[in-house]
Amino acid sequence: MPRILALDTATEACSVALYLDGEVREHFDILPRQHSQQILPMIEAILAEHGLSMMALDAIAFGRGPGAFTGVRIATGIAQGLAFAADLPVIPVSTLAALAQLGLRQYGAQQVLATIDARMDEIYQALYSADNGIMVLQGAEQVSPPEAVVVETVSNSLVGIGSGWLYRDRIAVPVSQCYPDEYPHAADIALLASVALARGEGVTAEQALPVYLRDNVAKKKHER
CATH class of the missing domain: 3.30.420.40 (ATPase, nucleotide binding domain)
Known part of the structure; x- marks a missing residue:
């Protein structure tokens, strides 16, 4: 079975997960405005916890949006960077x-x-x-x-x-x-990614793009 690292920073929540041998392990926390500082240490921690390196993985999955504009960009950039460095396919998950x-x-x-x-x-x-x-x-x-x-x-x-x-x-x-108090979890992204990977839906790091749904995210309501 594939080994997939999943991450999500699209909302106030920040989470990482590993899909290993058909099971999912996850680190999850509510970290508003701390995603950029915490996501890489969380990834390093979960990999170390299971004795894995990036090269031991089969794919990287990420929450591709919709969600907070900055949060979606963070997850996209991290997934792209890790995948490019380890030459891994990427699975964007809604x-x-x-x-x-x-x-x-x-x-x-x-x-x-x-x-x-x-x-x-x-x-x-x-x-x-x-x-x-x-x-x-x-x-x-x-x-x-x-x-x-x-x-x-x-x-x-x-x-x-x-x-x-x-x-x-x-x-x-x-x-x-x-x-209403539930947030997306990397654990669920990992599971959905395992199905997508089995269908051959992985893409290259360059093709792993965010989905915002709203193009004018930077505009105020009265400007739209």
Whole structure:
């Protein structure tokens, strides 16, 4: 089985994980505005803990967004740099998909509306459904005001995951349970990356690009 290092810095959370022999080990912490200082020591620590070097890995995965602009750039740059140095393929994984996978792993959710607070009175959001233990995107990832979230096919067991649900009173989509305090985890990115790698979806370091969903991230609301 492949050995995959995964990392994520797209939200206030900062995490790294190793996919080894079909199991996932993770270091996770809430570290707002400390990602650039902490992510490399976290990577070094988890590799040392399991007696591995970068050259012993088969791939590097990262949370490619959407999320905080700076955080997504940090994860992208770190993944690209490590992959280039060790000549490894890279697997970009959606942070919304990671949230949905957490919903399945932690809460047994079969359908998840994953959201991340996008600031500027908007949220990133996407619908996922479980298929053989893996959350699969239904439709497309979007960014919109909370009131504009629309889901065409909703089951009675739809679960809301992620910080966008802090606006629950403004989202018209009904959910059976709601967990607004959850963040993407590198552990779920690692698992999703293992499936993607098996499908041959790894890319080169140069091709590992972030996904922001919103092009004008630096503009204020009244400027857009």
